[in-house]
Amino acid sequence: EASAPGRLEVVVDGLPQGVPAAVIVEGPERYRATVTGTTTLEPLEPGDYQLTVLAVKASGGQLFHPVEPSLSARVELAKLATVQVRYAAKQAPELGFVPSRVEMAALIGDAAQAELQVRNLTAGAIEYSASAGASWVEIESGASGSIDPGESVRLSLAATCEGEGARESSLKITAGSRLYEVPVTLSCTREPQPEIAEVTPRPLLLTASVGTVATGRLSIPNVGTGTLSYTARSETDWLIVRAPISGNVSPRRKATLEVTGRCDSAGSFSGEVIIETNDADEPSVQAP
Numbered sequence: 001e002a003s004a005p006g007r008l009e010v011v012v013d014g015l016p017q018g019v020p021a022a023v024i025v026e027g028p029e030r031y032r033a034t035v036t037g038t039t040t041l042e043p044l045e046p047g048d049y050q051l052t053v054l055a056v057k058a059s060g061g062q063l064f065h066p067v068e069p070s071l072s073a074r075v076e077l078a079k080l081a082t083v084q085v086r087y088a089a090k091q092a093p094e095l096g097f098v099p100s101r102v103e104m105a106a107l108i109g110d111a112a113q114a115e116l117q118v119r120n121l122t123a124g125a126i127e128y129s130a131s132a133g134a135s136w137v138e139i140e141s142g143a144s145g146s147i148d149p150g151e152s153v154r155l156s157l158a159a160t161c162e163g164e165g166a167r168e169s170s171l172k173i174t175a176g177s178r179l180y181e182v183p184v185t186l187s188c189t190r191e192p193q194p195e196i197a198e199v200t201p202r203p204l205l206l207t208a209s210v211g212t213v214a215t216g217r218l219s220i221p222n223v224g225t226g227t228l229s230y231t232a233r234s235e236t237d238w239l240i241v242r243a244p245i246s247g248n249v250s251p252r253r254k255a256t257l258e259v260t261g262r263c264d265s266a267g268s269f270s271g272e273v274i275i276e277t278n279d280a281d282e283p284s285v286q287a288p
Helices: none
Strands: 006-013 023-027 031-035 039-044 047-053 063-066 070-075 080-089 095-098 102-107 111-120 126-132 137-141 144-147 152-160 165-175 178-189 213-222 228-234 239-243 246-249 253-262 273-277 284-287
Touching: 006 023, 006 070, 031 039, 047 080, 070 080, 095 178, 102 111, 102 152, 111 126, 111 144, 126 137, 137 165, 144 152, 152 178, 213 228, 213 246, 228 239, 228 253, 246 253
Parallel strands: 006 080, 102 178
Antiparallel strands: 006 039, 023 031, 023 047, 047 070, 063 080, 095 111, 111 152, 126 144, 126 165, 137 152, 165 178, 213 253, 228 246, 228 273, 239 253, 273 284
């Protein structure tokens, strides 16, 4: 049987049941055949055979592409040659984002920084490019590149607060024919400022017998958004600020001063407690 014709087995893998392959086999003597599944071609003249593998589409529209679009096989007399045709589902690029929404915040005049992690959720490498959707946000690094399967890259973002308020935009990220938009917000606020409200009671009334001391309390409220720093003193001999003569008051809180008046003789006397603060609008307050 040395002169027996050769045979070529074409093995098709990777297609769902019922989805035909599309393999064109060409060889000597103008041989040409179309293979739609695993089969053995015979009888064949000895020689080199070329296989062209075409993409196919399943009934649901999913594409299957050949892993190797071109293959070759050598057929010899009285022997069986085997060639494997492999298909793989064509996946649309799919990216994941952490966080799904980028939120940035800074004081007016300062810069805000943030990072966006972009992850490849498919089995193939993905080429991507990213652009900022507004002039106030900038992609400092990672604006384009390739991401291997299961890997991720980080985009470094920067934004500058030029005025008070909130801004909204999106990062536009393209992968293949797919466009993703990741929301970006920037919140710009003024630097927290302290604000001293009216010191109460106003006036503070002290009553004592001659030779004794009267005690009262003043309340220093901070109605601002920043910490209020204060120092209190009296320039009157008989009026003394006991404690605390200085301190810090958190926003929406108040401090209490203990004040004493020494009664050396009968009569009515008046004085002031002077409170110096870091409130730019009221750096010095007089409490009668």
